[in-house]
Amino acid sequence: MLSRVADSIYWMNRQIERAENVARAVETTLDLALEGTISPGRLWNALVCTFGDQADFWERFGLADQSNVISFLAFDTENPNSMASCLQAARENARTVRDMISTPMWEAINKAHLFVRAAATGRAQVHNPREFLDEVKRASQLITGVTDATMSHGEAWHFARMGRLIERADKTSRVVDVEHYFRPAASALAPPAPEAPSNRPAASAALSFEANGDGVVAATEADAVQWSAVLESASALEMYRKEYGAVSRRNVAEFLIFDRAFPRAMHFCLIKAEESLLAVTGGSKGTFTNPAEQRLGRLRSTLDYGDIDEVLAGEGGLHGFVDGFQEKLNRASDAIHDTFFALRPVGNMAEVSA
Amino acid sequence: MDLQAYQTEGFHDELFDETLRPRPGAELLVRRLAEASDGELAERQRAADKTLLTMGITFNVYGHEAGTEKIWPFDIVPRVIEANEWSTIERGLTQRIRALNLFIDDVYNKRQIVADGVVPDWLVGSGKCFRGPCAGLKPPRGVWCHITGTDLVRGGDGVMYVLEDNLRTPSGVSYVLENREVMKRTFPQLFAGQRISPVEDYPEKLLAMLQYIAPPQSRDPTVVVLTPGIYNSAYFEHSFLARQMGVELVQGSDLVVQGDVVQMRTTRGLKRVDVIYRRIDDDFLDPLAFREDSLVGVPGLMRAYRAGNVALVNAPGTGIADDKAVYAYVPKIIRYYLGEDAIIPNVPTFVCGEPVECDHVLAKLEELVVKPANESGGYGIVLGPRATKAQLDECRARIKANPRNYVAQPMLSLSRVPTVVGDSLEGRHVDLRPFILYGEDIFVLPGGLTRVALVKGSLVVNSAQGGGSKDTWVVREGRW
Numbered sequence: 104m105l106s107r108v109a110d111s112i113y114w115m116n117r118q119i120e121r122a123e124n125v126a127r128a129v130e131t132t133l134d135l136a137l138e139g140t141i142s143p144g145r146l147w148n149a150l151v152c153t154f155g156d157q158a159d160f161w162e163r164f165g166l167a168d169q170s171n172v173i174s175f176l177a178f179d180t181e182n183p184n185s186m187a188s189c190l191q192a193a194r195e196n197a198r199t200v201r202d203m204i205s206t207p208m209w210e211a212i213n214k215a216h217l218f219v220r221a222a223a224t225g226r227a228q229v230h231n232p233r234e235f236l237d238e239v240k241r242a243s244q245l246i247t248g249v250t251d252a253t254m255s256h257g258e259a260w261h262f263a264r265m266g267r268l269i270e271r272a273d274k275t276s277r278v279v280d281v282e283h284y285f286r287p288a289a290s291a292l293a294p295p296a297p298e299a300p301s302n303r304p305a306a307s308a309a310l311s312f313e314a315n316g317d318g319v320v321a322a323t324e325a326d327a328v329q330w331s332a333v334l335e336s337a338s339a340l341e342m343y344r345k346e347y348g349a350v351s352r353r354n355v356a357e358f359l360i361f362d363r364a365f366p367r368a369m370h371f372c373l374i375k376a377e378e379s380l381l382a383v384t385g386g387s388k389g390t391f392t393n394p395a396e397q398r399l400g401r402l403r404s405t406l407d408y409g410d411i412d413e414v415l416a417g418e419g420g421l422h423g424f425v426d427g428f429q430e431k432l433n434r435a436s437d438a439i440h441d442t443f444f445a446l447r448p449v450g451n452m453a454e455v456s457a
Numbered sequence: 458m459d460l461q462a463y464q465t466e467g468f469h470d471e472l473f474d475e476t477l478r479p480r481p482g483a484e485l486l487v488r489r490l491a492e493a494s495d496g497e498l499a500e501r502q503r504a505a506d507k508t509l510l511t512m513g514i515t516f517n518v519y520g521h522e523a524g525t526e527k528i529w530p531f532d533i534v535p536r537v538i539e540a541n542e543w544s545t546i547e548r549g550l551t552q553r554i555r556a557l558n559l560f561i562d563d564v565y566n567k568r569q570i571v572a573d574g575v576v577p578d579w580l581v582g583s584g585k586c587f588r589g590p591c592a593g594l595k596p597p598r599g600v601w602c603h604i605t606g607t608d609l610v611r612g613g614d615g616v617m618y619v620l621e622d623n624l625r626t627p628s629g630v631s632y633v634l635e636n637r638e639v640m641k642r643t644f645p646q647l648f649a650g651q652r653i654s655p656v657e658d659y660p661e662k663l664l665a666m667l668q669y670i671a672p673p674q675s676r677d678p679t680v681v682v683l684t685p686g687i688y689n690s691a692y693f694e695h696s697f698l699a700r701q702m703g704v705e706l707v708q709g710s711d712l713v714v715q716g717d718v719v720q721m722r723t724t725r726g727l728k729r730v731d732v733i734y735r736r737i738d739d740d741f742l743d744p745l746a747f748r749e750d751s752l753v754g755v756p757g758l759m760r761a762y763r764a765g766n767v768a769l770v771n772a773p774g775t776g777i778a779d780d781k782a783v784y785a786y787v788p789k790i791i792r793y794y795l796g797e798d799a800i801i802p803n804v805p806t807f808v809c810g811e812p813v814e815c816d817h818v819l820a821k822l823e824e825l826v827v828k829p830a831n832e833s834g835g836y837g838i839v840l841g842p843r844a845t846k847a848q849l850d851e852c853r854a855r856i857k858a859n860p861r862n863y864v865a866q867p868m869l870s871l872s873r874v875p876t877v878v879g880d881s882l883e884g885r886h887v888d889l890r891p892f893i894l895y896g897e898d899i900f901v902l903p904g905g906l907t908r909v910a911l912v913k914g915s916l917v918v919n920s921a922q923g924g925g926s927k928d929t930w931v932v933r934e935g936r937w
Contacts, residue, residue, distance in 0.1 A: 105711050109724045198513075198687050201696035202706040206512075213513040258724065383724065443724045 108200050109262045110444035115196035116250075116266035119212070122189040123243035124274035125176050126236040128153060131336035133233070136169065138328055141285060147172040149284035153277045156184055170229050177232060178223040186239050190219045205253040208246065215242035261379035265439065268379070272372035273432055278336045279359050279369075280425040282329070282352075330355045337367045356421055357411035369428070373403040380439070394438035402431045458493050463882050469615050469872040470884055471536050482539030482932040489647050490534070490875075490882075498533070499880040505533050505643040514635050516920055517690045530925030531636060533644055536874045536887060536907040540654075540933040546609070546617060546891065547901045549800030554605050554893050556791040557622060557778045561601040563794075564777055565591050575793045576786045579810060583861055584783065585831040586625075586776025588739055590746045590759055596772040597670045598896075603770045604663075604734075605893040606630070606906075609801070613870035618804045620888065622784060624775040626736050629906040629926075630892045631694035634659060634701075636906075636928040654903035654931040659892070660701035663734075666896030667702075670768045671731045678731035680704045681721065683712070685737050685753040690920075695736050709737070714757030717764040732768045733758075739773045781830040781864045782808050805867060809860040818865040819856065822849050825865040827856065840916070842868050871916055874927060876909060886910045888918050889929065904929035 132150045136143050148167035151160045156175075159182060164171040179185045183192075194216040197209055218238055222228050228235040247267065254260050327350045334340040334355055342365050347354045362368035377399050381387060384396060391397040414424045465473055472483045479487040490498075506528070515526040538546070563570050564581050571578050581587060606627025608620040637656050641648065664680065671678035684695035686708055699706035711721050712730065720727040735742060741751040746759035761767045777783065785806040788799040807825070809815040818825060822841050829837040839852045856863045873884035891905030907927040908918035918924040 104724055105705055105707060106722050106724055107708065107711055108705075195687070198692070198696070201693075202682075202699035202704075209513060210511055214511055217510065262724075 104203070104258050104262075106444050108203055109259070110440070111196040111200045112203065112259050113262045113266035113439070113444070115193045115200070115212075116263045117270040118189040118193040118196070119215075119243050119246055120267045120270040121184060121274065122186040122193075123240050124271065124278075125154065125184070125186055125189070126239040126243075127336050127338065128274075128278065129173060129176055129232065130236050131332045132172075133169075134335065135329070135332050138332075140328055143169065145285060149281055151175065152284040153281050154184060155277075156182060173229050173232050177228070177235065180223070187219050187223045190216050190239070190242070203259050205249070207249045207253045211242065211246045211249050215239075215246065218242065258383055261382045262443075265376050265379045265383075268372040268376040269432065269436055269439075271367060272369045272376070273429060275337055275359055275367050275369050275372070276425045276428050276432075278333055279356055280422055281333060281336075283422040283425075285329070326352065333359070339365060339367055353411060353415065356414070360414070360424075361406060361409065361411060370403075370406040373399065373406060377403050383443075393442045395435065395442040398431065398435040398438045402428070402435055458491060458495065458498065458881070460487065460491050460882070463875060463884075465873070465884060468870060468884060468886075469611055469613055471538075471611070471872055471874045471887065472534075473875075480537070480539070482930075482934070483537040485651050486535065486537055486647060486930075486932075489649070496880055498877050498882075501644050502533050502877045505531055505639050508639050508642055512635070512639075513693075514632070514639075515693050517688060517692065529632065529920055530911055531639060532876045532885075532909055532911070532925055532927050533640065534875050534877060534882065535640065535647070535928040535930045536889075537930050537932050538889075538904065540931055542617075543654075543903065543931045545800065547903075549619075550605075550607055550891060550893050550901050551899045552791060552795065552797060552800055553607070553619065553622070553787065554602065554895055554899060556794045557605075557624065557787070558599075558601055558895065559794040560790050561624075561772075561775055561778050562599065565594055565774055570790070570793055573793070575789055576783070577810075579861065580780075580782055580786065581777060584777045584780045585862070586739070586774075586780055588747070588774040588776070591772070591774030594763065594772070594774070597672060597765070597768045600670060600895050601772040602775045602778070603666060603670065603772075603895050605895070606890045607893065609889045609891065610804070610869060611872035611889075612804075613872075615872075617801060617889075618869075619784075619787070619801050620804055621781070622779055622787070623890070624771065624779045625738065626771065627890070627892070628691040628694050628736075629890055629908075630659060630902070631697040632926050633892070633902065633904065633906050633929070635697070636926060640928045651930070652933040654933070656902055656904060659902050660698065662894055662900050662902075663698065664702040664704070666894045666900075667732045667734055667768075667770060669896040670770065672765055672768060675729075675731040679729060680732040680734065681707045681712075681730050683707055683709070683733050683735040683737055683755075685709075685741070689736070691736060698734070709751075709753045709755050712755045712758075714755060714761050717757070717761045717766055719755065719758065719761050719767045730767060732770065734770045739776060742769075742773060776831070779831070781806070781828055782810055782861065785864060804869065807865045809856050809863040809865065812860075815856065815860045818863075819853055822853060822865075824868065826868050827852055827863055827865045830862050830864055840868065869916075871910075874907070874909065876911065876927075883913070885913070886916050886918070887927070903931040 128150060132146055135141060135146055144167060147169060151157045151167055151172055160175050164175055175182055176185055178187050180188055182188060194212050197204060197212045201209060222235050250263055330350050330352055331340060334343050337359055339359060343355065343358050346358060358365065359368055361370050363370055363374065365371055380395060380399055384392065386392055386396050391400055415421055417424060461477065463477065465475060472480060472487060474480055509528050509531055514528065516529050517526055560570065570576055571581060602624045604627065606623040606629060608623060609617050610620045611617050633656055667680045668678050681704055682695055682699040684692060684706055696706050705721065707721055713720050713722065719730045721730050737753055740748045741754045743754050743756060743758040744751045745756050762769055785808045788803055791797060791799045807814040807818045809818055825841045827839045827841065839848060841849065871886040871888065874887050875882035876885040887907050887909045889905055889907055892902045894900040907929045908924050909927055910916055910918045911925045912923050915923065
């Protein structure tokens, strides 16, 4: 297939997956805000930081409260990672590859875009966004389902799946790391506004993430609430419970990072993304013939042979591990771009223009 | 609903005669419309609009913010053409396209028609769409204009005329197919018991034609559709046709010419391309042969074409026969090459490039419709009877400055078709664009695109200027 088309399909799926993940995280934050164990300012600020666009947010919105953060993450067209921007971009991409995707896929994407556009002009949703968030999630799942059911599982489909799973791996890793932004140690990340959460004495319950000497966290009630929220954010609570029962930091992190069977776990995402990559190249696991295979395979194997206790005890702890993971995942995505999408100049163009 | 309230207002109506009796072919349709309950028409129209929106059937309007997509308005009352009349139209179009193809070939090769004094030398030499680089070309299988979208109109006299030939990159066929689809979804009752010629096989015919004209050495030819990109007004159609045929939709940047062979850049390296259905104007096709500043074209494409390594559809240079001054000579062109009289007449046309005719046009400007010879989309047209004095003066000055570039025609009273306004029907003016494929043989898609001027009294049917479209039925007699 055309390089340009593969590129559009890959990104279209990343964008749809991104919108869904942002929607989940906003929902979870709304829940946590009701629990009252962490101050709302700290929560909403952490949410913005989770997705890495805090500098832009602080500059344009300042105060991290529910209304501002939801405006920014849901409807703000200047934020390229807002749900509205993601679905708009996904539709533009779908339009450029309209000939490659099935009509049910196109109609699902087009409808999602029309819905978000209508909601964005209404804005009533900022104060009661549940229905909107539901719809964004449903749209993403519908598009994914329709893609699986109506598009041949050939090259284009594999690029679609690669995009979706690499995006999902990244977003799950951010959710796993959200505790980092609840900590007072992260106050350097907060804006200098007087209402900024960093200037407030944090509620003691919110600090219960602090690890004791041997890397094991004190299991408090608040801890369970927050890690349950992390699981909710990845729609993972039920599957986690079947596996582990009680909620603890160690086990949640293990589940979301290392599980091979749960479809939002980072390990699962990389295994399947690599399968799709190898289906495209015809390569085999354990060897590589291009940088994309090399980087994705290497990252997948660190999860194959890693374990959670090592991660928690390692340098930088959980946050350090997640940071490194995101960096390596970005490099794998860059390698996919260079290997398949980049329009490389062709050898004897000079002859043509002679 | 009560159809007795409908008014033809002295215009030729496509569904009713002057006494409000249904015309041949339209009887069943009229009966079904009469059976519609109060509010049903408005309801169906809303359903059709919603379907178009969710299907994302759009076009882009130039002059607005880049990428402004619009839903092209669709009216749910079909236009009906009775099968006997259609077969005459079909023969007329076939005849016309055969002659025009011979004309184009002659213009770029021997110019026998000029030598024989049938058309003046200035006509072909000075055409804005004459392409020097095409001189001496012999396109694959001898066909230049593979795809044509001739514009027809019916005048107040009930006669069908050819208004324009559109031999470059005519658009609209995707709407023919989508309109039928939308009609079936939203108003299936109208179809009951009717024998309506299908349009759904167009993509297959198109693909077969494209494969037929492939360079002879390519056994399993790779066909692509070349688009300028998503901001082009007809992008929807480009992607639609590629999808319906199951071929790649490419942009200029996806193609590269190596050793006079056209290749596309894929995830697995370069792949040879044999046939390009290009929806890019000649000017922008190849910066090495035509406009140097083209960003959407493919450098070296014309060399590959000349070398016989790739087929282009339509062939470059066909625009010469699209010139509205050339149009005026088409009846003579038909007689010259085929020895036949034109089956479908031209609208009487004054060519300002001929001094006598030009004087007549300048004297009668306020009665005539003046058209630039080489524009499309309805741009630059001045309707004399509806123009202000200032507009007429400006028009007169432009004709005097460059008479070659203008033609004039009498103001036509276009026929009308009942069109939904609220929950009732009013007549609106229409034209008709049938689509013709020229490959191994000539195929005319039954019906074509009926464009309708939705504004009361307006004669402008162009999508860019407030026009909409209708499903077009070629109806055979008898019921199933």
